[in-house]
Amino acid sequence: MTATMQTPTIMLINLGSPSSLDISDIRKYLKQMLSDDEIIDLPKPLQQFIVRAFVLPFRPKKSRRAYDKIWTSEGSPLLINTQKIARELKNQTGWNVEVAMRYQEPSIRETIQKISKDSCKEITVIPLYPHNAMATVGSTKKEVERIAMEVNEQLQINFLKPFFDHSDYIDCLVKSISPYITDKLDMLLFSYHGLPERQIRKSDPGGDYCMTESDCCMGNSPITKKCYRANTQSTARLTADKLGLEKDKWAVSYQSRVSTIGPKWLSPYTSDELKRYPDFGIKNVVVVCPSFVCDCLETLFEIDIEGRDIFTESGGASFTFVPCLNDNTDFINFLESEVSSLLT
CATH class of the missing domain: 3.40.50.1400 (Rossmann fold)
Incomplete structure (x- = not known):
């Protein structure tokens, strides 16, 4: 050749x-x-x-x-x-x-x-x-x-x-999630790996955009293309839209926080959300982890074992974990x- x-x-x-x-x-x-x-x-x-x-x-x-x-x-x-x-x-x-x-x-x-x-x-x-x-x-x-x-x-x-926002990738996520969406769904939770807030700010060269407003990730600035938080919000929004979900049927959270690395991490935290959901009548949840292409410790243990336990022990009725895309x-x-x- x-x-x-x-x-x-x-x-x-x-x-x-x-x-x-x-x-x-x-x-x-x-x-x-x-x-x-x-x-x-x-x-x-x-x-x-x-x-x-x-x-x-x-x-x-x-x-x-x-x-x-x-x-x-x-x-x-x-x-x-x-x-x-x-x-x-x-x-x-x-x-x-x-x-x-x-x-x-x-x-x-x-x-x-x-x-x-x-x-x-x-x-x-x-x-x-x-x-x-x-x-x-x-x-x-x-x-x-x-x-x-x-x-x-x-x-x-x-x-x-x-x-993160490629239409074909979003379609992959939609197809993987769709079988788990039923009329009993209370919440589809997009759980992403967390990062210290300081690392998010570093994606903004000028330092005057990222993390300055609660809705900064919704903007169309070139900075949002490089911002992890904005990327995760975009993936969730595009996926939820293609699934036809109402705004109150999906949410974004962040997991895997290591407080010794830094005190302020992206929030809300997945564990906190799963713990509080049953008190607000959210008893049937589906959790997907789009920041992980392959199932690993963070998905198989932290979500499907620990997260499931937190939710059910707090009064949740149905916890469904969506496997990663894998192969x-x-x-x-x-x-x-x-x-x-x-x-x-």
């Missing part, structure tokens, strides 16, 4: 997870992730003080108990589901599709090294994060570019942009279409 006819090479990147349930592996994962300056965006000495004094001595054991409830015989659900996406995309297209994790294994470095040994000159990177955020899209892009310069500076890299055929078709447009 000539250079001009070279089979496209795709690299799917997800956040990552521990390589096993051993406390040492969980600690290694947490240390690497929380030492990323895009995750804990504080001066390095303060960041490391927080990580070493308040996180690593306690969180690995807590995380171990959570992972133990969702770990499979094959390993980490996040890694397994990402590999399934890669396998389906490769089978459907014939492309070379590799998987890398931002933290831990398989690493971005070893994946780029493997690709470079195959004399690949160009890769398309798919960060599996629908919404813009410095802690996900930003961190991944910086790390890929940094490692590529060290391993193979001639390698051309194309990145798939966040697709859903519609989502694979969407990825194929988006990558194809970058290859032309």
Whole structure:
């Protein structure tokens, strides 16, 4: 095959997870992730003080108990589901599709090294994060570019942009949610991964738009395209509209808050909403987590186990968890279409 006819090479990147349930592996994962300056965006000495004094001595054991409830015989659900996406995309297209994790294994470095040994000159990177955020899209892009310069500076890299408002992606969400929507629905809750408010403000170069008004995310400013909070609101609104839901039948909340990283996080918090809903007559809820493409600890444990318990113990009658898109055929078709447009 000539250079001009070279089979496209795709690299799917997800956040990552521990390589096993051993406390040492969980600690290694947490240390690497929380030492990323895009995750804990504080001066390095303060960041490391927080990580070493308040996180690593306690969180690995807590995380171990959570992972133990969702770990499979094959390993980490996040890694397994990402590999399934890669396998389906490769089978459907014939492309070379590799998987890398931002933290831990398989690493971005070893994946780029493997690709470079195959004399690949160009890769398309798919960060599996629908919404813009410095802690996900930003961190991944910086790390890929940094490692590529060290391993193979001639390698051309194309990145798939966040697709939070793409009509085909919204259609994927609508099709995945629709089977769970009945006339008994009281609330469809869009639960997104939370972020410290300071990181939202950093997406606004001028500092005079984001988080200044309660409805700033509803504006049509170019800033909202880069703002995580605005992205999440947009995904929810577009999805709810296509589902034909009234405004009082859907809401947005944020989960996975880590108070040691910062006191002020995006709100309302998912756990608080689920706890208070029954008191307001909201007894039948459906929860979907669009910031996660693959089911993982945050969806399988934090929502489908912890969230369910919070809601039912507070008096809720029906709690329905909508699985992530994972290797859903519609989502694979969407990825194929988006990558194809970058290859032309």
